[in-house]
Amino acid sequence: MAVTDHVDLDTFIEGVKRRNPGQPEFVQAVHEVAQDIYEFIGDKEQYHSAQILRRIAEPDRVVSFRVCWEDDNHNIRVQRGWRVQNNNAIGPYKGGIRFHPSVTESVLKFLAFEQTFKNSLTGLPMGGGKGGSNFNPKGKSDAEVMRFCQSFMTELYRHIGPDTDVPAGDIGVGGREIGYMFGQYKRITNRWEGVLTGKGIEYGGSQMRPEATGYGAVYFLQNMLKHQDDAVDGKTAIISGSGNVATHAAEKITQLGGKVLTLSDSGGFIHDPDGIDQDKIDWIKHLKTVKRGRISEYCDEFSGASYHEGERPWSVKADLALPCATQNELDGDEAKAMVDNGVMAVSEGANMPTTLEGVKVFHDAKIMYGPGKAANAGGVAVSGLEMSQNAERISWDQERLGNMLTDLMEGIHEKCVEYGKADGGYVDYVKGANIAGFKKVADAMLAYGVV
Ligand code: GLU
Numbered sequence: 458m459a460v461t462d463h464v465d466l467d468t469f470i471e472g473v474k475r476r477n478p479g480q481p482e483f484v485q486a487v488h489e490v491a492q493d494i495y496e497f498i499g500d501k502e503q504y505h506s507a508q509i510l511r512r513i514a515e516p517d518r519v520v521s522f523r524v525c526w527e528d529d530n531h532n533i534r535v536q537r538g539w540r541v542q543n544n545n546a547i548g549p550y551k552g553g554i555r556f557h558p559s560v561t562e563s564v565l566k567f568l569a570f571e572q573t574f575k576n577s578l579t580g581l582p583m584g585g586g587k588g589g590s591n592f593n594p595k596g597k598s599d600a601e602v603m604r605f606c607q608s609f610m611t612e613l614y615r616h617i618g619p620d621t622d623v624p625a626g627d628i629g630v631g632g633r634e635i636g637y638m639f640g641q642y643k644r645i646t647n648r649w650e651g652v653l654t655g656k657g658i659e660y661g662g663s664q665m666r667p668e669a670t671g672y673g674a675v676y677f678l679q680n681m682l683k684h685q686d687d688a689v690d691g692k693t694a695i696i697s698g699s700g701n702v703a704t705h706a707a708e709k710i711t712q713l714g715g716k717v718l719t720l721s722d723s724g725g726f727i728h729d730p731d732g733i734d735q736d737k738i739d740w741i742k743h744l745k746t747v748k749r750g751r752i753s754e755y756c757d758e759f760s761g762a763s764y765h766e767g768e769r770p771w772s773v774k775a776d777l778a779l780p781c782a783t784q785n786e787l788d789g790d791e792a793k794a795m796v797d798n799g800v801m802a803v804s805e806g807a808n809m810p811t812t813l814e815g816v817k818v819f820h821d822a823k824i825m826y827g828p829g830k831a832a833n834a835g836g837v838a839v840s841g842l843e844m845s846q847n848a849e850r851i852s853w854d855q856e857r858l859g860n861m862l863t864d865l866m867e868g869i870h871e872k873c874v875e876y877g878k879a880d881g882g883y884v885d886y887v888k889g890a891n892i893a894g895f896k897k898v899a900d901a902m903l904a905y906g907v908v
Contacts, residue, residue, distance in 0.1 A: 466495045480563035486570050487514045493891040509899045516543045522612040526605045538609050540588035543569035546901040550586030553627030560589045574894030575830040578869050581841035594629050606637035614642050625654040625840050651847025654840035663843035665858040671705025673835015673866050678804035680870035681825040690714035693775040697721045698782035699752045702806040704742050706779050719770035722752040726770040729762040774798045781806030789814030796822040805829035823883050831890040838865045
């Protein structure tokens with residue numbers, strides 16, 4: 458049997474950079490995973506000779522398309538749309554759609570790559586994909602958002618399907634956008650089928666899906682703490698973001714007896730030393746989803762809170778941290794300040810919010826650090842359960858889904874411990890998540906031969 462030359466890690470990363478020019482986010486995500494996978498595959502010749510890592514780091518396909526729409530002033534606007542189908546070894550492509558001006562092919566390729574490992578970790582049969590557009594929904598009327606979503610779906614529909622690729626929400630895509638896109642898919646195809654998840658409860662959505670990512674990130678945190686005989690109760694937490702993930706993470710921290718000190722948006726962060734309790738969280742949910750306002754308005758409503766324009770919340774002293782906004786929102790210096798401030802555990806509700814330098818700081822300090830691909834997998838896991846319910850044409854109740862979510866997060870934590878435990882009780886959750894996520898996908902790919 459021919460034995461392939463093993464390229465070393467640095468050469469592999471150089472190759473990824475060369476083949477993906479101008480795509481720093483994608484290279485960053487592959488780099489982070491490759492470090493652990495290289496250690497794991499070591500002398501396992503089957504993964505080397507089949508070039509498994511090289512193949513996972515090359516999307517099955519990237520579809521790019523033009524999206525034209527008309528704004529309320531009758532101007533014709535042109536946006537770019539994408540769907541990255543990274544890997545479907547273990548199930549249909551699955552992953553969200555992001556509408557944000559920062560969306561590029563690099564960002565979507567990194568997200569689809571991460572999603573492949575995340576979805577594998579859930580234990581459910583889902584491959585990895587991601588899509589989106591540089592469309593900015595902020596400041597647009599409902600009618601404009603509807604026209605954009607319809608135009609986007611008019612192109613996307615030919616690439617997706619309940620057994621092919623099942624998109625969902627992400628930044629800038631919530632219940633409203635999913636409704637418009639599902640309606641358009643149904644109109645074009647004349648089929649009512651589970652082609653999107655995160656749908657409204659009236660039309661095939663699942664109980665617990667809105668809560669799942671944020672609650673799941675806190676359950677993961679709870680599992681990490683429990684593993685060290687500790688708990689959320691009585692601890693303070695700093696959280697970034699104020700969207701669906703951040704507000705539900707804040708809600709669950711509060712329910713478990715913790716005190717949430719901060720939330721943020723792209724303009725800055727609010728610090729409320731009295732704690733952001735359930736009433737305040739409900740007010741923020743309304744502000745963000747109905748009024749579509751800014752987090753700075755919090756300080757006009759609740760005295761005692763301060764607004765820090767243009768800043769991120771990582772300098773506020775706390776026990777726990779949940780980055781729930783976006784990628785690369787926490788760098789090496791901020792991570793160092795957090796460690797110096799006594800942060801004991803970090804659970805990522807967002808995808809890749811910590812830079813490679815930041816991850817190294819947490820790792821060297823040996824604090825509990827749950828990377829997004831494990832900690833925020835609750836959202837896509839309940840999406841997987843929405844697919845099952847749609848296929849069965851049945852809806853399960855909230856209690857059942859709530860229990861399934863806690864069990865799924867416990868299972869993900871266990872897998873991370875299995876592959877990530879080190880000396881002295883320390884668990885390297887990044888390594889655990891990468892290896893456990895990789896193994897299932899890699900073994901399925903080996904079974905298929907060269908495809
Ligand atoms: N966008 C979410 C994520 O990053 C959810 C994806 C889904 O439900 O398919 O995992």
